Each structure stands twice: as structure tokens, then as C-alpha cells.
Amino acid sequence: MIKTGKSIGFVLSILLSFTFSAASAQEITVSASLTETNIFAGESVRLNIVVSGQSLNSIDRPQMPSVDGLRWLSGSTSQSTNYSYVNGRPSVSYTYGYVFIAQTPGEYLFPSLSVSVNGEQFTTQSIRFNVLNPETVDPTQAQRSPDIYVRLEPSTSNPVVGEQVIADIVLYFKSEVEVSNYQPTSGWKAEGFWKEELENQRQARTTSTIINGVRYQRARLLQYAIFPTKSGELTLSPYEIVVQVRNRNQRRDIFSFGLGQERMELNTLPVTIDVRPLPSLNNATSSGAVGTFEITRSITPDKAFVGESVEITTTIRGQGNIPLIVKPEFEFPEALEQYDPQETTNITRANRQIAGTKTFTDIVIARNEGRFEIPEVSMAYYNPQRERFETIRLPALTLEAERDPRATPINTNELRFDVEPITGLANWTSPSSAPIYSRPWAWGMLLTPFFLLGVAFAFKTYSDKMNTDTAFARSQKARDKAMQELDKVHPNGDIKTGYFHIEKSLSQFISDKLDLPKAGLSHQKLIKEVKEKAGSTLSNELKRLLNKCETITYAPNPTQEGLKSDLTKAEELIKTLGKSL
Amino acid sequence: MRQFVIWVFIVGISGSITAQPSPQLLFDEANTLLEENEFEEAMAIYHQIEYSGYQSGALFLNMGINAVQLDSLGLAKYYFLKSNDFASTRYSSEIALEYVNSQFSRQSAMLPKLPWDKAVDSIKDGTGAMGVFVLGFISILISLFLVLSRWFNLWVFKKQPALILSFGALSLLLVALAFYVDYVDQRYSEAVIVTAEIQVKQQPDTNADLVSLAYEGYEITIDNLRSENEPNWLYIRLGNGQYGWIERGGSKTL
Structure with missing residues (x-):
């Protein structure tokens, strides 16, 4: 009899220990990198060795070998620790920094290093680097080069129509310039392109680069995916960005008061892109898709009642110009009634590409029972990597339509056109469709009530004043009263009585008009008031008439003609005074 | 002669x-x-x-x-x-x-109209802008009559000022409504597509992007104000709510 219990335990313990050691080894990573790979002789550069893992018990620091082109500053070694959670598990990384000084110009290789972690040896990759001769740099050119500028860098300058082009907005600035923040201005127009902003990092990561012998920090600020919509030379207009910068050489702003900061508006140069047309396509339908896609088509349901809506869904999924894809047209049998199609787009902007799904849904209704086939179709999209059209065959779809047994049977007679024409006398009209505001009578209707209101208001004000203001009322009625008094004069009657009425009429008129006391007024007073208000001509005429009225008793030969003449003159005087007073 | x-x-x-x-x-x-x-x-x-x-x-x-x-x-x-x-x-x-x-083999989906648009349409089809305008005028006259009768003490009662204000406000409202309905009537026209198929473009340009296709019998709304500067194009709203430009001649205005 063979004993199996111990052997199974032995096998399990070996398996567990193997799994554990394999897992520990997989968790630990060791990498080395130089902060610069193009270094001027005399410049310092740091080698960073990063050891990371979830369980780091012991690490033996590597010994720095002699490296051609570099001299190690042995007292400058640094160490930092960083803790983080990776996939929900704690992880730690140790970074060891070693500072070197570049020596003789030339091309060199930093050798691989061996690091012992948890008793196990890990080897880093070797690193190529160049030591440059600073004397080869033209100092005037270096001085002329700008401290900071921004560039628009497309991923390709010769795409086809619809191909995705990544446009990077990259900031270049010298080491002595410190960029505290940046703000892109809205309204960048990429005419001739469909533009989608890609997911951008909140904080731009900088790398170092040498341009025309000058070291610049390079930071990619923003990324756009742009898709040319037509062929030919298309120009991307300048992109404007506002940055807040400070020169490190100025005195430090230890309290963060913003001292020495400067706001700068930077513009990229226009970039021209030569867009190639798509090649011609035969024996397939294109919906304008450029990229890599999967295209499928389905029908739901494939068995339906007459009059029930059926959806034919075409799904285009992948990476590329999804927003620009247009609906593919299919041939539908005549018996299928088509309704407006629906369209949905779902895109992602991560990982430097536009990806997602575009779905087109054709809605049809069978008008009769039967078996209907939507024919097979070949759909093509252009693959810019392979530089050719890829064709996908969409198989034929079948719909079986039958009558709903519960539905009320349709009487075919109902669909007959049995409307008879109307003959005989018709009622004719000539309509006018002029707007209300262009019809004068409409404005007349609107303004009439206000006009009436104004007239009524004026009348009411006058009436109220006549009732409450005695002086005004006397003045308004003066002429009528005076004329009534003159009407009492009979040209052929008694001369003295006639002049009495003329005198009374004149005195009453002037006293009413000027709101003077009704009684106790002398002729001199009346003449004086008229002279002041209406001038000497009228006062002289008044004086003459009043004198005649006063002295008529003593006149030697008063005549009826004289009375008539004075009556007329009195009437004229009252009229004239009515206008003047 | x-x-x-x-x-x-x-x-x-x-x-x-x-x-x-x-x-x-x-x-x-x-x-x-x-x-x-x-x-x-x-x-x-x-x-x-x-x-x-x-x-x-x-x-x-x-x-x-x-x-x-x-x-x-x-x-x-x-x-x-x-x-x-x-x-x-x-x-x-x-x-x-x-x-x-x-x-028609193709039918247009029709979005239901908003309550305000329905109200304006019912006024247009019912009394019409002119009818509302006349009602506003009558309301002004009533308001005027009440004002004058009070001024000249012909007919005075307790709630007369409130009634005057009410009729005044009502007349303003009716006249403004009449002008608005008239404006809507003049600016927008209903039309029917009379060609088999017509392209609805994003811009009044034959090379512009396609918005949709409109088929014979589709009922559309024309924006006359936006269309007046384009001699060959009409700015329209389709029944499903999409907007775009179509070439003149493909539709007949009701």
C-alpha cells in the first residue's frame, strides 16, 4: 500500500514556495535613468536608480563603476522613498541619486548596473549619452534664442482626408525661466479640420532638450486630435496661450507675493498640413470612416407583425474619425416603410486617440406580410497604417412579417382615393397677408384712444379751472359778458343810454380780464392798467371812448352816427384787448 | 358722338x-x-x-x-x-x-409642439392676430370709457380704478400678443416637400455637411427671417426637431 498523504503535502509546499518566490520576483522592478542624455562638458547630470516593489526587505546599493565621459561626485549621493498604492496594495519605491560631471566630448554608454534586492540580483539597462563640446555653441545665437516660446507640433504633416492627426501644444523655456501656470485662450480655429480635445494631464511633465545648442525644458501642455475634412494644403491657425513666468535669476519671492512674475501671451506659428485625397473605392460602400474599425449590422426583431417597427442597427466601433462617419445607405424593399433614422455617438479621448462607437438605427415598418430581404452590402473604411481600404461584408438580413391575428383586419377599400372634385360655383377670396404693423389703420386704432384721452384731459383741466379759479373764469368769460353788454346798445335808441352801456362794457371787460375789483374803479386806473399791459395805442383809444362816454351829457350835438361808430370801435377794441391782455 | x-x-x-x-x-x-x-x-x-x-x-x-x-x-x-x-x-x-x-414610403417623425407654440398656433387658427388686436382695441375703449366716466362724474363706483387698471393691462397684453402672433406668422411658414428627396445641409452651401434627408410629403417649418439673405436656400426645421438648409424649389410654402 502506498502512502500518499506526505507526498501530497510535500508537492503543495513546493508549489506554494515557488508561487510565492515567483510573485515576489515579479513585484520588484529596478530601473536606471539619466536626467539628461545630451550633456555639455562641465555640466552635472544625475543617475537615478529606482527600486520599487511591495515587499523590499534588503537592498544593496550598487557600486558606481568608472564611466567613460563622466566623473562621479562621490559625496553627492541622495536617497528618497515614496509610498503608494498600486491596485489596492501598498507599494514602496526607493530612488538613489548619483551626481556626475561630464568630462570629454563624445558618445558614451553608461553600463548596466547590478542591484541586489532581497538577496536577488537585478540588472539595469545600459544608457547611451552624449557629452557635447560647449565651445561649438555660437554664444550670439544662444543669446538671440528666445527664453520661452510655444509650438504647435502635428504628429504628421501629410495625412489623408479623415486621418487622425495629433496636434501637440508644446511649451519650450530655458532653465532660468520658471513657469508658474498657463491658460489656453479659447477660440482656436482649425479650419478644414474636425477638432476634438484629448484628455490632457493636469500638470504638464517637462523633459530636457537641446535646440541649436541651447538647453530648453519641453512641456507638452495640450493635445488635440484633428481630422482633415478635405484634401489640399490646410493651415492650422496660431494657437494662443497665456503663461505666468518668473526669471529664476531675480530675487526669490519667499512669501509668494508674486514678485517678479510676468504675464506673457504666446502664439504658435501657423502650421501647414498637406492633406492627401483618399484613393478611389470600387465595389464597396464607404461612410467616410478612416482608422481601424469593426462594422456590424443586425435586425431586431427579425420576425414582426405588419405595422410593427423593426430596427436595423449598424454599429461602427474602433479608433479614428468617429464623429465624421456618415450613415451608410442600404437598399430596402419597397414594402418596408422607412422612418427617420437615429444616430448615437459614444467616443473616448484617452491614450492619444479618439475611439468609440457610432450607431445608426434605421427604423422600418412592414406594410404587408411576407419575407423581406435587405441585401448584403460591402462596407469599406480606409486604414491609414496600411494605406488602403479595408472591406467588411455585411451579410443580408431577413425580416419575416406576418399579420397580427389580434389586429383589426384592414379594409383595403379604406385606402382607395375616393374624393371627388368640386364643380360649379366656388367662393373666391383674395387674402392679404400684410403684417399688422404695416397697416396704417391699425396704428390709427391704437392711437385714437390716447388722442381722445388727451382731449378729455385738456377739457377736464379747463373745466376744473373754470370752477375753482375765479380770476381765470372771469378772464375767460370777459369777452362774452362785454359783448352781451354791447348788444344792449340800440344804434337808433337813446344816445346817452347807448354810451352808458359802452362804458359799462369796456370797464367790465378790462376789470374781468385783469382780475380787478368789480366796483370802485376809476377810468384813470383802467387806462393805466391797459397802458401797462397792452401799450399806449390801445390805452389812448380806450381813453378816448371812456372820455366820450363820460362827457356825452355835455356834448353839444351828439348824433346817432357817432354812437354807431363808437359802438363799432368799442367792439374792435374789446377784440383787440382780448388778444393782448 | x-x-x-x-x-x-x-x-x-x-x-x-x-x-x-x-x-x-x-x-x-x-x-x-x-x-x-x-x-x-x-x-x-x-x-x-x-x-x-x-x-x-x-x-x-x-x-x-x-x-x-x-x-x-x-x-x-x-x-x-x-x-x-x-x-x-x-x-x-x-x-x-x-x-x-x-x-408615402417614408414618414417623418414628428416631435410634439411645446405648449406655448400650441397656444400661438391655436390663436393663429382661431381668432387670428387681427382678432386679438381688435379685442385689445375694445379693451382699450372700455378702459377709456371708464376713465372718462369717472373724470366727468358720469358713472362712479368703488372698484372703478381697479377695473380701469385691469382693462388697461388686458389691452396691453392683448395688443402685445397680437403683435407677437403676427410676428410668428410672418417669420415662420409651414411648407411641404414636393420633390422625391432633398438634402438638408448644415450651411447654405452644396459642399456643406449633410444633416439629414427630407423626403416627399415631409412637413417642414421655414424660418423666413434667416432665409431672406440667402436667395437660393431656405432655413428649415424638420418634424423631428433637426434644423438645416435646403435649396429653394424643393418645397411649397402653405
Whole structure:
């Protein structure tokens, strides 16, 4: 009899220990990198060795070998620790920094290093680097080069129509310039392109680069995916960005008061892109898709009642110009009634590409029972990597339509056109469709009530004043009263009585008009008031008439003609005074 | 001399009759041609009446029937919709519209109208902007009468100021509503697509992106204000709520 219990335990313990050691080894990573790979002789550069893992018990620091082109500053070694959670598990990384000084110009290789972690040896990759001769740099050119500028860098300058082009907005600035923040201005127009902003990092990561012998920090600020919509030379207009910068050489702003900061508006140069047309396509339908896609088509349901809506869904999924894809047209049998199609787009902007799904849904209704086939179709999209059209065959779809047994049977007679024409006398009209505001009578209707209101208001004000203001009322009625008094004069009657009425009429008129006391007024007073208000001509005429009225008793030969003449003159005087007073 | 005047009068009258025949005369002639299945000729005479500015429900109904015979269903729908505005032909045009709508292979999805738009439409179809304007005018007159009767103590009662204000506010509201309804009526027009298929573009440009396709019989709304600067294009709203430009000539405005 063979004993199996111990052997199974032995096998399990070996398996567990193997799994554990394999897992520990997989968790630990060791990498080395130089902060610069193009270094001027005399410049310092740091080698960073990063050891990371979830369980780091012991690490033996590597010994720095002699490296051609570099001299190690042995007292400058640094160490930092960083803790983080990776996939929900704690992880730690140790970074060891070693500072070197570049020596003789030339091309060199930093050798691989061996690091012992948890008793196990890990080897880093070797690193190529160049030591440059600073004397080869033209100092005037270096001085002329700008401290900071921004560039628009497309991923390709010769795409086809619809191909995705990544446009990077990259900031270049010298080491002595410190960029505290940046703000892109809205309204960048990429005419001739469909533009989608890609997911951008909140904080731009900088790398170092040498341009025309000058070291610049390079930071990619923003990324756009742009898709040319037509062929030919298309120009991307300048992109404007506002940055807040400070020169490190100025005195430090230890309290963060913003001292020495400067706001700068930077513009990229226009970039021209030569867009190639798509090649011609035969024996397939294109919906304008450029990229890599999967295209499928389905029908739901494939068995339906007459009059029930059926959806034919075409799904285009992948990476590329999804927003620009247009609906593919299919041939539908005549018996299928088509309704407006629906369209949905779902895109992602991560990982430097536009990806997602575009779905087109054709809605049809069978008008009769039967078996209907939507024919097979070949759909093509252009693959810019392979530089050719890829064709996908969409198989034929079948719909079986039958009558709903519960539905009320349709009487075919109902669909007959049995409307008879109307003959005989018709009622004719000539309509006018002029707007209300262009019809004068409409404005007349609107303004009439206000006009009436104004007239009524004026009348009411006058009436109220006549009732409450005695002086005004006397003045308004003066002429009528005076004329009534003159009407009492009979040209052929008694001369003295006639002049009495003329005198009374004149005195009453002037006293009413000027709101003077009704009684106790002398002729001199009346003449004086008229002279002041209406001038000497009228006062002289008044004086003459009043004198005649006063002295008529003593006149030697008063005549009826004289009375008539004075009556007329009195009437004229009252009229004239009515206008003047 | 008298005979000469009579002769000139008769010649003048007959001349004017020759220049502009009565719509009823033309209508009868076109109806005869319709009964004789001379559809093209009948339609030409119907058009002559229509372009002379005369309208009648019978005219539009017969034009719609003629268009059905000419297999121009979009045009038929247009004329039946026009005849539907006349009480005398409403019943027949509704039957005809039901038939014509059932013949279109493509149907447009129709979004329900907003309550405000429904209210404006019901005013347009009911009293009309002019009716509302007249109501506003009457309300102003009532308000004016109440003001004057109070001023001159002809008729005074306790709640008179409140009544004056109410009628004043009502008149302002009605006049403003009349102008708004009139503005909407002038700015937007209903129309029917009469060609088999027409492209709806994002911009008034043949190379612009395609928004959708509109098919014969689709009912659309034209924005006259936005369209007036484009001699060859119309800015429209489709029944499903999409907006775009179509070339003039593919639709007929109701």
C-alpha cells in the first residue's frame, strides 16, 4: 500500500514556495535613468536608480563603476522613498541619486548596473549619452534664442482626408525661466479640420532638450486630435496661450507675493498640413470612416407583425474619425416603410486617440406580410497604417412579417382615393397677408384712444379751472359778458343810454380780464392798467371812448352816427384787448 | 358722338375681360379638363387662377386631386393642406390627406409642439392676430370709457380704478400678443416637400455637411427671417426637431 498523504503535502509546499518566490520576483522592478542624455562638458547630470516593489526587505546599493565621459561626485549621493498604492496594495519605491560631471566630448554608454534586492540580483539597462563640446555653441545665437516660446507640433504633416492627426501644444523655456501656470485662450480655429480635445494631464511633465545648442525644458501642455475634412494644403491657425513666468535669476519671492512674475501671451506659428485625397473605392460602400474599425449590422426583431417597427442597427466601433462617419445607405424593399433614422455617438479621448462607437438605427415598418430581404452590402473604411481600404461584408438580413391575428383586419377599400372634385360655383377670396404693423389703420386704432384721452384731459383741466379759479373764469368769460353788454346798445335808441352801456362794457371787460375789483374803479386806473399791459395805442383809444362816454351829457350835438361808430370801435377794441391782455 | 362713346365703352369692357378672365370661368374650364383626364392642361389653368391671387377651398381640393392623378403626391398633400383651411372643403381634404399620407414610403417623425407654440398656433387658427388686436382695441375703449366716466362724474363706483387698471393691462397684453402672433406668422411658414428627396445641409452651401434627408410629403417649418439673405436656400426645421438648409424649389410654402 502506498502512502500518499506526505507526498501530497510535500508537492503543495513546493508549489506554494515557488508561487510565492515567483510573485515576489515579479513585484520588484529596478530601473536606471539619466536626467539628461545630451550633456555639455562641465555640466552635472544625475543617475537615478529606482527600486520599487511591495515587499523590499534588503537592498544593496550598487557600486558606481568608472564611466567613460563622466566623473562621479562621490559625496553627492541622495536617497528618497515614496509610498503608494498600486491596485489596492501598498507599494514602496526607493530612488538613489548619483551626481556626475561630464568630462570629454563624445558618445558614451553608461553600463548596466547590478542591484541586489532581497538577496536577488537585478540588472539595469545600459544608457547611451552624449557629452557635447560647449565651445561649438555660437554664444550670439544662444543669446538671440528666445527664453520661452510655444509650438504647435502635428504628429504628421501629410495625412489623408479623415486621418487622425495629433496636434501637440508644446511649451519650450530655458532653465532660468520658471513657469508658474498657463491658460489656453479659447477660440482656436482649425479650419478644414474636425477638432476634438484629448484628455490632457493636469500638470504638464517637462523633459530636457537641446535646440541649436541651447538647453530648453519641453512641456507638452495640450493635445488635440484633428481630422482633415478635405484634401489640399490646410493651415492650422496660431494657437494662443497665456503663461505666468518668473526669471529664476531675480530675487526669490519667499512669501509668494508674486514678485517678479510676468504675464506673457504666446502664439504658435501657423502650421501647414498637406492633406492627401483618399484613393478611389470600387465595389464597396464607404461612410467616410478612416482608422481601424469593426462594422456590424443586425435586425431586431427579425420576425414582426405588419405595422410593427423593426430596427436595423449598424454599429461602427474602433479608433479614428468617429464623429465624421456618415450613415451608410442600404437598399430596402419597397414594402418596408422607412422612418427617420437615429444616430448615437459614444467616443473616448484617452491614450492619444479618439475611439468609440457610432450607431445608426434605421427604423422600418412592414406594410404587408411576407419575407423581406435587405441585401448584403460591402462596407469599406480606409486604414491609414496600411494605406488602403479595408472591406467588411455585411451579410443580408431577413425580416419575416406576418399579420397580427389580434389586429383589426384592414379594409383595403379604406385606402382607395375616393374624393371627388368640386364643380360649379366656388367662393373666391383674395387674402392679404400684410403684417399688422404695416397697416396704417391699425396704428390709427391704437392711437385714437390716447388722442381722445388727451382731449378729455385738456377739457377736464379747463373745466376744473373754470370752477375753482375765479380770476381765470372771469378772464375767460370777459369777452362774452362785454359783448352781451354791447348788444344792449340800440344804434337808433337813446344816445346817452347807448354810451352808458359802452362804458359799462369796456370797464367790465378790462376789470374781468385783469382780475380787478368789480366796483370802485376809476377810468384813470383802467387806462393805466391797459397802458401797462397792452401799450399806449390801445390805452389812448380806450381813453378816448371812456372820455366820450363820460362827457356825452355835455356834448353839444351828439348824433346817432357817432354812437354807431363808437359802438363799432368799442367792439374792435374789446377784440383787440382780448388778444393782448 | 354718343355712339362713339358707347363703342369705346364696350370695347374697353370687352378688352378688360379678355385681359383678366374671371376665376370662375377658368375654374369651370379646368374642371372640364380634369373630367376629361387632361391633367396637365387642367393643372396649368388651376395655376393661372392661383397665381392671379384668387383662392377657394374647391380650387385647392381639385388641384390636389389633379396632383394625385399626376402622381405628384407631395404637391397633392400641399394642396389638400391648403384646402383644409376652408370650412367648405375640410371634410373632403381630410379624407384625401389620409390617403396621400398612407402612400408615402417614408414618414417623418414628428416631435410634439411645446405648449406655448400650441397656444400661438391655436390663436393663429382661431381668432387670428387681427382678432386679438381688435379685442385689445375694445379693451382699450372700455378702459377709456371708464376713465372718462369717472373724470366727468358720469358713472362712479368703488372698484372703478381697479377695473380701469385691469382693462388697461388686458389691452396691453392683448395688443402685445397680437403683435407677437403676427410676428410668428410672418417669420415662420409651414411648407411641404414636393420633390422625391432633398438634402438638408448644415450651411447654405452644396459642399456643406449633410444633416439629414427630407423626403416627399415631409412637413417642414421655414424660418423666413434667416432665409431672406440667402436667395437660393431656405432655413428649415424638420418634424423631428433637426434644423438645416435646403435649396429653394424643393418645397411649397402653405
